[in-house]
Amino acid sequence: MKTMQAIIDRVGFVSDWSGRLVSWINIVLIITITYDVIMRYVFNAPTDWSYTLSYMLGATMFCIGQAYVQKINGHVRVDLLYVKFSPKTKLIIDTIFTILFFLPTFFMVSRNLWINFFYAFHVNEKAIHSTWYPLTWPYKLLIAIGISLFFIQGLVMLIEHFRNLAKGGASS
């Protein structure tokens, strides 16, 4: 039980920390995009890397941020009825839907993303959105890490749900 709690805390710490870290990508995005606009209009020399780099950074932010959002329970809910339920009902709903919808989907998606990353790494896949042609595997690695972290965070929260249910259903 103690090791379990340690694992839960560790995963939560990683989600929290990685989410805070990727939020700084916003600043990088502002700088790269503004730089590109200035280069294009003032110096008539648009960059070839800004477009590709921007979407890769943005995707990294979305994917890695998901684990953080999951941890703070921030995914958008329609809480029309949800707010009226008792803590125990909420726990049961979350547990059932996590098993039914969350686990299979994101396990398979993250598995698929890892396969795709290994493929991209193996063949030195390049992005063809601009003439910059960067390697895609670092970006695919980050996305795979992000979705896997999201999956692990969800799994850990499911374990917590089970523990709370066993304790009688009070929300943690």
Added chain:
Amino acid sequence: MIDLSPEWITILMFTAILVGILLGYPLAIVLAGVATITGILIEGPQVFSMFRLRMHGIMSNYIFLAVPLFIFMGNMVERTGAAEKMFNALHLWLGGIRGGLAIATIIIGTILAACVGVIAASVVMLALIAIPSMLKRGYSKSLTCGAVCAGGSLGILIPPSIMLVIYGPTASLSVGKLFMAAFMPGFLLSALYIAYIVLRCKFNPELAPPLSKEERAVPLRKKLNMLFTSLLPPMFLILAVLGSIFFGIAAPTEAAALGALASVLLALAFR
């Protein structure tokens, strides 16, 4: 796999989504989960490759990057205290009219809506500033809250709005054109809100008493000064964002980045 007619698949998926969403499970995961289960049952496990491809397609969509940037901008504007300054200035100008503070709230809501793309930022700002001030002066509670909610939620319609940034690429429409199209309805709504407040207060004067003379006794010079110093910075921001989209200088994503930079400068200037 399972052989079902498209009609039945649609009905089953729709029911499952409705049940999941209404029970309060996170929207995104319900959609993904229903799609996955239906996909496995009907197409087989290759749906996960499709899922991944679609994910890459959406994530490499440049225009969606405008969403975090506009949110950043909204939060930055929220922290600058621009709304408070505007309210202080407008409440002197409009305080004499019946319902003047409510009108000021709607006007500030409109201006903020053109600065931020998310309603959370503008509703929070208005609620913190306008509600205590209006209640203190004996405005009716329903009018106060109505003005804040209505004025604050204009942000979702008046560009730059996150809703349109997401809707545009999904429906293969130009976000710039959507922004231009959303301008008139947004201002029309705002004008109608103001007209409604004026009429309500005319027929029912005790809803919103005007400010006392002493409170408004501020020299005209100072009043003008307050108005300009509070309105110019947001106008600068609006021009930076919407101007660069409407005059074709920058794509919405680039305009969002410029606006975010402008909002940081604004925050520095207001410190």
